[in-house]
Amino acid sequence: xVIGRKCAHETGTEASTLAHEQFRIRGKSLWQGDxxxxxxxxxxxxxxxxxxxxxxxxxxxxxxxxxVSTTSLLGTAALMTNTDExxxxxxxxxxxxxxxxxxxxxxxDEACARLERRYSAEYDKKVTVDSTPAQEGVLFGYALNxxxxxxxxxxxxxxxxxxxxxxGDQEIEWIRVLKMEKGDFxxxxxSDGYPDSYGIQVGGNAYSASGVVLEGEHYxxxxxxxxxxxxxxxxxxxxxxxxxxxxxxxxxxTYRDPDGVVVVDYNWCIGCRMxxxxxxxxxxxxxxGEPKLPKESMNPKTHYLGNRPRMKGVVEKCTFCVQRTRNxxxxxxxxxxxxxxxxxxxxxxxxxxxxxxxxxxxxFRLKAELNTYPKFxxxxx
Numbered sequence: 295x296v297i298g299r300k301c302a303h304e305t306g307t308e309a310s311t312l313a314h315e316q317f318r319i320r321g322k323s324l325w326q327g328d329x330x331x332x333x334x335x336x337x338x339x340x341x342x343x344x345x346x347x348x349x350x351x352x353x354x355x356x357x358x359x360x361x362v363s364t365t366s367l368l369g370t371a372a373l374m375t376n377t378d379e380x381x382x383x384x385x386x387x388x389x390x391x392x393x394x395x396x397x398x399x400x401x402x403d404e405a406c407a408r409l410e411r412r413y414s415a416e417y418d419k420k421v422t423v424d425s426t427p428a429q430e431g432v433l434f435g436y437a438l439n440x441x442x443x444x445x446x447x448x449x450x451x452x453x454x455x456x457x458x459x460x461x462g463d464q465e466i467e468w469i470r471v472l473k474m475e476k477g478d479f480x481x482x483x484x485s486d487g488y489p490d491s492y493g494i495q496v497g498g499n500a501y502s503a504s505g506v507v508l509e510g511e512h513y514x515x516x517x518x519x520x521x522x523x524x525x526x527x528x529x530x531x532x533x534x535x536x537x538x539x540x541x542x543x544x545x546x547x548t549y550r551d552p553d554g555v556v557v558v559d560y561n562w563c564i565g566c567r568m569x570x571x572x573x574x575x576x577x578x579x580x581x582x583g584e585p586k587l588p589k590e591s592m593n594p595k596t597h598y599l600g601n602r603p604r605m606k607g608v609v610e611k612c613t614f615c616v617q618r619t620r621n622x623x624x625x626x627x628x629x630x631x632x633x634x635x636x637x638x639x640x641x642x643x644x645x646x647x648x649x650x651x652x653x654x655x656x657x658f659r660l661k662a663e664l665n666t667y668p669k670f671x672x673x674x675x
Contacts, residue, residue: 428553445526477503532668
């Protein structure tokens with residue numbers, strides 16, 4: 295039996311009956327072709343089973359979207375990018391991956407594998423992206439002897455090379471070494487105050503160094519170091535136990551790992567820079583432009599939360615070289631220090647170097663009054 299197009303114009307009881315006929319459409323739509331009656335019923339839902347178009351909640355929608363497999367995303371990527379080029383498709387898929395902190399181990403492995411393929415093709419060398427997690431029973435800590443530091447800045451340069459920081463006119467350095475000059479009070483400046491000669495509001499010696507204060511220059515190029523009457527104070531991320539940067543991040547892309555290291559999931563960073571404003575230690579850097587990392591200088595041994603290449607518009611910072619320290623090695627800055635001013639270890643191990651420093655030296659934390667509880671300590675012999 296073949297029903298013609300007239301069924302589309304039926305009205306009343308006859309139309310209602312036709313709508314419930316046992317048929318299945320074959321070929322074109324009702325308005326464009328014929329259809330054939332079969333013994334198969336239409337899947338008509340009961341009133342209880344019907345779902346209103348607007349009844350799906352945002353949470354349900356996000357959950358359904360989150361269930362899409364990686365394979366589906368890669369297939370869609372090939373269609374959307376209109377190319378079979380691996381790098382373009384991989385980058386597209388990265389936009390849809392979850393927050394690293396919330397991923398399953400399988401999802402983490404897939405994310406690292408995607409990055410390895412992309413980085414290897416981009417830098418013309420075999421690149422590995424590690425995902426080693428924080429080790430149980432470990433809380434990393436750092437101690438720096440400011441009496442020994444000579445201001446050579448080898449630590450800063452080693453950090454740049456180890457952690458794939460941008461070079462050239464967009465150079466980024468996670469470590470800043472402040473040069474602080476030793477000064478005194480001078481009788482010749484007594485009449486330099488203002489207002490009036492002796493200074494009702496500001497004294498003549500107000501703008502001179504007096505002793506050693508946390509003010510100085512971090513760009514200096516002397517012929518040799520240490521310079522006379524100068525002291526040096528390196529500053530990097532303090533890996534706070536109560537990090538203010540984590541508290542202000544609106545997408546929780548920066549967070550504290552169980553071993554005490556504050557990390558950044560670069561793929562989820564939205565570039566708001568609120569963490570930079572919250573950090574009292576000048577420890578975070580922002581990529582205003584596309585980072586410049588020469589292929590020949592790229593360190594191929596990377597960690598997802600550490601020294602893998604970054605992108606424009608994201609924040610980065612010191613991670614205690616997680617690609618090293620979570621595999622039993624010292625941070626690069628500790629290894630390169632020529633005077634042994636830097637110590638690193640497990641704060642939970644009473645026999646570690648850093649614990650011995652805390653037990654036997656004169657130790658202080660920078661800006662302790664802010665209650666950030668840094669795990670980066672300064673000490674003197």
